[in-house]
Amino acid sequence: MQAQYPARFQLVAAMNPCPCGWLGDAGGACRCTPAQVEQYRAKISGPLLDRIDLFVEVPRVPVADLASAFLPARPDGPCTADLAARVAVVRERQQQRSGCLNSQLAGRQLEACACLSPAARSLLTDIFEQLRLTARSWHRVLRVARTIADLDDSDGIEVAHVAEAVQLRRGAPVRSPG
Numbered sequence: 001m002q003a004q005y006p007a008r009f010q011l012v013a014a015m016n017p018c019p020c021g022w023l024g025d026a027g028g029a030c031r032c033t034p035a036q037v038e039q040y041r042a043k044i045s046g047p048l049l050d051r052i053d054l055f056v057e058v059p060r061v062p063v064a065d066l067a068s069a070f071l072p073a074r075p076d077g078p079c080t081a082d083l084a085a086r087v088a089v090v091r092e093r094q095q096q097r098s099g100c101l102n103s104q105l106a107g108r109q110l111e112a113c114a115c116l117s118p119a120a121r122s123l124l125t126d127i128f129e130q131l132r133l134t135a136r137s138w139h140r141v142l143r144v145a146r147t148i149a150d151l152d153d154s155d156g157i158e159v160a161h162v163a164e165a166v167q168l169r170r171g172a173p174v175r176s177p178g
């Protein structure tokens with residue numbers, strides 16, 4: 001039996017890069033074989049990964065830096081309160097434009113407010129063909145690119161916005177989920 005309930009949620013998940021957890025660390029402590037890493041990562045199904053918009057690698061924080069881990073990376077960088085204010089402005093911008101947040105935009109409504117520049121559209125098309133990304137990915141990348149453009153105060157989606165959105169999808173499956 002299958003039941004459907006209304007739900008709107010944001011999934012934030014974390015996993016180690018390999019079975020021992022040290023892959024990619026500058027210390028070079030990882031002894032996992034490529035096959036072990038592949039087997040470990042294959043535990044998460046392609047269709048599930050395909051529904052995750054942003055993949056971010058988080059390097060280990062040296063113990064000496066832990067005390068300052070929550071301060072801006074640069075003394076002149078934005079603090080959390082500044083970033084929260086920026087996000088509030090961008091959310092308001094999205095509401096004004098489409099009556100909802102970008103995350104809730106689908107299909108035609110998303111295409112209508114995407115405003116891809118010709119160069120950005122051609123880059124996105126090339127990348128999709130080269131990486132054999134799934135059809136589902138197209139709208140997910142477009143939605144993220146729209147948000148990056150909003151953060152950049154840009155009405156249109158330009159090449160740099162598409163490039164950043166695609167970069168954030170590294171780790172997503174590249175073959176069709178069937």
Ligand SMILES: [Zn+2]
Nearest residue numbers: 018020030032
């Ligand atoms: Zn390892």
